[in-house]
Amino acid sequence: MKTAVIVFPGSNCDRDLAVALEQATGRKPAMVWHKEAELPEGTDFVGIPGGFSYGDYLRSGAMAARSPVMRAVKDAAERGVPVIGICNGFQVLTEAGLLPGALMRNAGLSFVCREVPLRVENSQSLFTSAYDASEEILFPVAHHDGNYQADDATLDRLESEGRVAFRYLDQVNGSARNIAGILNDAGNVLGLMPHPERAFEPAHGGTDGRRLFEGLLETVAA
Amino acid sequence: MKLKVFVTLKPGVLDPQGRAIHHALGSLGFDGVQDVRQGKLIELEVADDTDDATIDGMCRKLLANTVIENYRVERA
Numbered sequence: 001m002k003t004a005v006i007v008f009p010g011s012n013c014d015r016d017l018a019v020a021l022e023q024a025t026g027r028k029p030a031m032v033w034h035k036e037a038e039l040p041e042g043t044d045f046v047g048i049p050g051g052f053s054y055g056d057y058l059r060s061g062a063m064a065a066r067s068p069v070m071r072a073v074k075d076a077a078e079r080g081v082p083v084i085g086i087c088n089g090f091q092v093l094t095e096a097g098l099l100p101g102a103l104m105r106n107a108g109l110s111f112v113c114r115e116v117p118l119r120v121e122n123s124q125s126l127f128t129s130a131y132d133a134s135e136e137i138l139f140p141v142a143h144h145d146g147n148y149q150a151d152d153a154t155l156d157r158l159e160s161e162g163r164v165a166f167r168y169l170d171q172v173n174g175s176a177r178n179i180a181g182i183l184n185d186a187g188n189v190l191g192l193m194p195h196p197e198r199a200f201e202p203a204h205g206g207t208d209g210r211r212l213f214e215g216l217l218e219t220v221a222a
Numbered sequence: 223m224k225l226k227v228f229v230t231l232k233p234g235v236l237d238p239q240g241r242a243i244h245h246a247l248g249s250l251g252f253d254g255v256q257d258v259r260q261g262k263l264i265e266l267e268v269a270d271d272t273d274d275a276t277i278d279g280m281c282r283k284l285l286a287n288t289v290i291e292n293y294r295v296e297r298a
Contacts, residue, residue, distance in 0.1 A: 058284070066283075104235075104290065
């Protein structure tokens with residue numbers, strides 16, 4: 001599988017994501033700078049990493065969402081290429097209009113940095129097929145703007161279409177309906193605030209994130 | 223031409239920062255504040271012949287996230 005990790009000025013989880021992808025696929029991902037207008041030929045998975053792209057200027061993810069490379073990411077997503085946005089990557093995907101809703105300042109106003117329990121709400125997606133239905137897992141979070149909000153009609157639609165991929169078991173940041181991660185309409189774009197790439201090997205303190213990448217590899221290769 | 227773009231959260235959207243400011247005002251002894259909403263002001267200097275549609279486009283495409291925010295433009 002040919003993977004790509006998008007790098008913006010201020011990305012800081014790009015290396016973590018690259019290491020996870022390399023371990024899962026056996027192949028180093030292409031690191032694609034935000035000024036590139038195209039993804040490498042034959043890219044079949046795109047990761048948008050966490051961090052503080054453009055210093056969170058204007059709104060988290062707002063500037064990154066308008067950078068040249070995001071046009072190429074949008075085109076790839078429309079062709080059905082799987083795209084994952086983690087943490088700041090999730091914020092970028094909502095700002096780019098690839099996922100509905102918005103990520104606002106945490107309700108408690110504090111930066112939240114800890115391991116949180118999640119429930120896998122949809123274990124049939126491209127990204128979550130290696131998890132059991134309603135399985136409870138642990139991923140770390142580290143964010144200031146993770147408070148997912150959308151209007152009720154959008155939230156109802158996400159719920160009824162099985163597009164809530166992960167839900168927090170506890171109140172973490174004030175997110176509507178405790179939503180931690182969502183899928184797009186077609187199911188090939190996932191955005192989530194928690195960090196699966198930081199729960200990849202035992203030294204991380206947990207390995208629940210590993211199956212997200214391994215499961216993806218199986219479904220994409222199949 | 224100078225433009226002032228006021229970006230505010232839509233009514234009903236939770237504003238944790240506004241609430242914290244409200245709380246801080248109360249703790250400073252300013253009673254009777256009913257509500258606080260925080261927004262932002264963006265000042266632009268544009269060509270005099272910039273039309274409304276272009277200005278509106280700037281607001282919708284970048285300056286405001288219309289999922290959660292409203293905007294209002296004042297021409298100086």
